[in-house]
Amino acid sequence: MSSERWHITLAVARYKQGADPHIQIFELEVDPDEYVLDAVERVWAFHDRGLVFRHACHHSTCGACGMRVNGQEKLTCITPIRAVCQKDGTLKIEPLRNFPVVSDLSVDMTSLYTRTESAAGAQVLNLKHSSLPFEKNLFPDDGLEHERLSDCIECGMCVSACPAALTDAAYAGPAALAAAHQTVVQKGLSALPAWVDSAEGVWRCHSGFECSAVCPSNVDPAWRIMELRRLVILNRVRCLFGLNKD
Amino acid sequence: MPDKPSAIVVGAGFTGCALAYDLSQRGFAVTVLERGEIASGTSGRTHGLLHSGGRYCVNDRESAVECIQENLILRRIASQCIEYNGGFFVALNDEDLAYAPRFVEGAQACGIPVEQLSIAQALRLEPNLNSQVKAVYTVPDGAFDPLRLALAFAASARWLGAGFRPYHQVEQLLIDGHGNCAGVQVWDRSADKRCDLRADLVLNATGAWAGSILKGTRAEVVVTPTPGVMVAYDKRLINRAINRLIEPGDGDILIPQRRMVVIGTTSYETEDVDYIPVEADQVAQMYRDACALVPAVAQTRMRGAYMSARPLVGKGQAGRSLARTFKCFDHQESDGIAGLITITGGKATTCRAMAEAAADLACKKMGIQAACATAETPLRSYRDYYRAPGGAQ
Numbered sequence: 001m002s003s004e005r006w007h008i009t010l011a012v013a014r015y016k017q018g019a020d021p022h023i024q025i026f027e028l029e030v031d032p033d034e035y036v037l038d039a040v041e042r043v044w045a046f047h048d049r050g051l052v053f054r055h056a057c058h059h060s061t062c063g064a065c066g067m068r069v070n071g072q073e074k075l076t077c078i079t080p081i082r083a084v085c086q087k088d089g090t091l092k093i094e095p096l097r098n099f100p101v102v103s104d105l106s107v108d109m110t111s112l113y114t115r116t117e118s119a120a121g122a123q124v125l126n127l128k129h130s131s132l133p134f135e136k137n138l139f140p141d142d143g144l145e146h147e148r149l150s151d152c153i154e155c156g157m158c159v160s161a162c163p164a165a166l167t168d169a170a171y172a173g174p175a176a177l178a179a180a181h182q183t184v185v186q187k188g189l190s191a192l193p194a195w196v197d198s199a200e201g202v203w204r205c206h207s208g209f210e211c212s213a214v215c216p217s218n219v220d221p222a223w224r225i226m227e228l229r230r231l232v233i234l235n236r237v238r239c240l241f242g243l244n245k246d
Numbered sequence: 247m248p249d250k251p252s253a254i255v256v257g258a259g260f261t262g263c264a265l266a267y268d269l270s271q272r273g274f275a276v277t278v279l280e281r282g283e284i285a286s287g288t289s290g291r292t293h294g295l296l297h298s299g300g301r302y303c304v305n306d307r308e309s310a311v312e313c314i315q316e317n318l319i320l321r322r323i324a325s326q327c328i329e330y331n332g333g334f335f336v337a338l339n340d341e342d343l344a345y346a347p348r349f350v351e352g353a354q355a356c357g358i359p360v361e362q363l364s365i366a367q368a369l370r371l372e373p374n375l376n377s378q379v380k381a382v383y384t385v386p387d388g389a390f391d392p393l394r395l396a397l398a399f400a401a402s403a404r405w406l407g408a409g410f411r412p413y414h415q416v417e418q419l420l421i422d423g424h425g426n427c428a429g430v431q432v433w434d435r436s437a438d439k440r441c442d443l444r445a446d447l448v449l450n451a452t453g454a455w456a457g458s459i460l461k462g463t464r465a466e467v468v469v470t471p472t473p474g475v476m477v478a479y480d481k482r483l484i485n486r487a488i489n490r491l492i493e494p495g496d497g498d499i500l501i502p503q504r505r506m507v508v509i510g511t512t513s514y515e516t517e518d519v520d521y522i523p524v525e526a527d528q529v530a531q532m533y534r535d536a537c538a539l540v541p542a543v544a545q546t547r548m549r550g551a552y553m554s555a556r557p558l559v560g561k562g563q564a565g566r567s568l569a570r571t572f573k574c575f576d577h578q579e580s581d582g583i584a585g586l587i588t589i590t591g592g593k594a595t596t597c598r599a600m601a602e603a604a605a606d607l608a609c610k611k612m613g614i615q616a617a618c619a620t621a622e623t624p625l626r627s628y629r630d631y632y633r634a635p636g637g638a639q
Contacts, residue, residue, distance in 0.1 A: 001526035001551060017437040034524075035550065045521035050435050052413050054283045056290025058552035059478040061503055062393035064283065064290070078478075078550040103413060103436035106283070113632035123327055123394060123628075127485070138505070139482050142371045146485045147329045149391050149504045218505060 013094040037076035053105040063153030068094040073157035075216040096160035121179025158211035171204045174211035174221035181224035197232045250275040251612045252445040259289035260597035262451035263399035268605040270406035272616035281415040285396040291554035293510040296388030297595040303352035309570035310356040327394035333387025333487030337380045342491045374483040387487035397628035404634035427586035453557040456590040465581040471519040473555040474511030475528040480547040497535025509536035519555045559591035572600045
């Protein structure tokens with residue numbers, strides 16, 4: 001939102017069902033303070049009405065517009081062009097990895113939504129359960145019960161950045177495991193989904209922490225996965241001594 | 247058993263998704279065509295306030311009554327995606343204070359529960375509120391996640407058999423030899439293919455685009471696309487929605503959402519709604535308005551600025567003067583085109599009622615007796631949109 005104007009090149013990944021994927025170049029005049037999603041939307045509006053991309057809220061509450069920008073996962077609606085590009089530079093825009101591509105920049109999120117559902121991840125949480133335990137005094141506290149929409153916006157960027165998800169499609173992935181951790185925090189250890197303690201669950205993670213690096217929403221999936229491992233071990237020990245109630 | 251009557255719903259915003267759910271429940275075979283993805287137009291970019299109706303209870307009581315009724319219904323059926331922490335109406339100066347009696351009277355007339363708080367009590371509940379407030383009233387506001395609200399309706403529709411086709415752009419309506427609507431010509435943007443789809447009824451639920459989709463037919467719907475700019479800041483400074491106690495105007499609502507607060511909005515008119523840039527002066531205005539309600543916004547990083555085009559029915563000198571109610575058009579009556587219905591106007595908060603009105607009309611036209619049942623049962627999990635029988639989309 002400035003009067004400055006940059007001439008940038010957008011290299012956009014294109015793919016239509018049944019055709020070969022390729023990169024297409026678009027030249028754009030942009031305000032560098034606008035967001036990457038604005039540039040993508042402008043390609044659609046003024047250059048090619050065939051361009052397919054996901055987007056909805058344009059302010060980081062829905063998670064629809066995650067893409068790879070110059071090779072890095074970005075929530076494009078809150079990523080200013082200035083933050084990822086130089087004057088007269090190039091932006092390479094590609095769909096997220098580790099999901100099937102529907103067309104162009106849009107991926108099929110079925111696996112992510114299905115897995116977070118099987119982790120019983122709630123979207124609305126009590127304020128006191130809604131953040132990471134080491135974060136203190138984040139929100140005004142009037143002593144009353146309040147609800148808050150969960151931090152995880154299911155954008156899929158953690159799955160796209162995850163090296164383990166890249167090599168194993170059956171891996172539950174950081175988003176679903178983070179949701180499982182959230183569920184345990186909220187409902188207790190008895191709510192731990194069984195698949196968490198399996199080779200495709202919490203043990204597949206290689207502790208690369210790429211997920212937490214790209215998360216736009218303070219979920220910190222990697223910390224939650226490590227914490228979940230501790231809880232899984234705790235659960236096993238409790239089972240060993242018959243301390244768990246069904 | 248005879249075949250189900252078929253319906254094509256154009257547009258997968260709040261109205262289209264809720265309409266697909268309602269029609270499926272009443273026995274239609276529904277196909278939803280959406281140019282983008284679910285909620286990629288006005289709906290996705292909505293402010294996210296689950297209105298109590300307080301904003302409209304003085305000047306637009308019909309909308310206010312719709313809002314409070316639907317507020318309570320959505321709270322019941324869509325609590326999975328609503329933070330329901332209530333809201334304040336706050337007076338910041340003497341002019342605001344003078345509006346208070348009209349506000350209280352309007353709220354009572356519309357059935358909106360309001361209660362006055364002492365300033366000390368209000369500041370204890372919301373410590374970041376401007377400490378110079380002169381009066382504070384509580385209202386039953388909430389904040390919702392736009393994409394997930396639309397998805398919850400879409401999920402419920404899909405599990406009743408509705409088909410959703412994202413990235414399918416309707417290029418024109420198919421008009422048969424009698425001058426009636428027989429279906430649509432559609433462009434599948436994901437495969438770059440075109441085809442004709444036929445149905446007993448076509449329901450135009452394209453909101454701000456409702457007029458443009460009818461181009462090329464005799465039908466006309468006057469919709470004034472009225473965009474407004476919103477700005478999100480990177481800290482959750484409040485738990486309740488904070489409304490300025492004045493007549494509806496710019497920058498008069500600050501809502502909490504996840505870890506953010508979002509201020510809205512402005513109001514101007516535009517012809518082309520496909521791409522509307524966010525202007526710097528409006529972002530600056532939203533910043534000033536947000537700081538007036540909650541001064542700590544000044545110490546908070548801006549997270550995003552965006553705009554959304556309201557679909558207001560009719561033409562007015564200024565968008566603020568147009569009612570926020572919705573309207574359902576039977577194009578057989580208005581233009582002699584059978585098989586075509588348009589539903590537009592309204593607010594996110596009233597999307598279910600809009601769907602009910604359009605589905606009532608659709609049932610009447612097809613001789614279906616089923617009553618609306620969408621107000622009682624909670625919607626399916628929004629994630630079930632992706633888990634529906636038959637797999638992805």
